Amino acid sequence: MVDLSALIRRESGLDDPLLLRVLRLLLSFAKALSDSLRSILDARVLKQKVLTIAAHLLEAPRDDLELAEGRIRVRGAPTSGVTLAQIAQKAYLAPTELPPGMEPGLEATHAFDPPALTSRAARTSARSRSTPRPAT
Numbered sequence: 339m340v341d342l343s344a345l346i347r348r349e350s351g352l353d354d355p356l357l358l359r360v361l362r363l364l365l366s367f368a369k370a371l372s373d374s375l376r377s378i379l380d381a382r383v384l385k386q387k388v389l390t391i392a393a394h395l396l397e398a399p400r401d402d403l404e405l406a407e408g409r410i411r412v413r414g415a416p417t418s419g420v421t422l423a424q425i426a427q428k429a430y431l432a433p434t435e436l437p438p439g440m441e442p443g444l445e446a447t448h449a450f451d452p453p454a455l456t457s458r459a460a461r462t463s464a465r466s467r468s469t470p471r472p473a474t
Contacts, residue, residue, distance in 0.1 A: 383446035391425050394437040 385405075392410040393400040396418060404413045411419030426444060428435050433442035 380446045384444060387440070387444065387446060388422070388425055390437055390440065391428060392420055395420055395425070395428065395435070 389400050389403055389405075389410065392403055396403070396410075396412055398412045402413050403410050409419040409421050410425070411417075429442060429444045436442065
């Protein structure tokens with residue numbers, strides 16, 4: 339385990355204990371936020387996979403499906419549908435019944451790729467280069 343205080347002190351030259359505590363708190367908050375965002379994105383990927391399997395089984399467009407009461411059903415046809423348990427069974431135990439090319443299982447991972455961080459000076463410089471100068 340890396341001693342975060344020592345690392346910050348060594349790399350930044352900072353030695354103020356209060357500032358080091360604040361930096362450590364901010365880094366912990368950023369990690370928690372990143373983990374939460376990754377979980378949300380994973381859930382979205384997993385939902386799309388579940389809907390794709392259901393669309394294949396129900397022979398219906400994915401956009402026509404709705405998730406309600408633990409079932410995925412065709413919108414407007416409440417008697418047709420499959421349960422999440424049935425989808426899990428197909429995903430793990432009957433991979434040949436999945437849509438072509440789909441990996442078996444219901445795991446999903448998503449890597450968040452944040453936009454590049456730039457300094458205010460770089461943004462201002464880029465904006466001034468893209469803004470045409472008036473003719474004199």
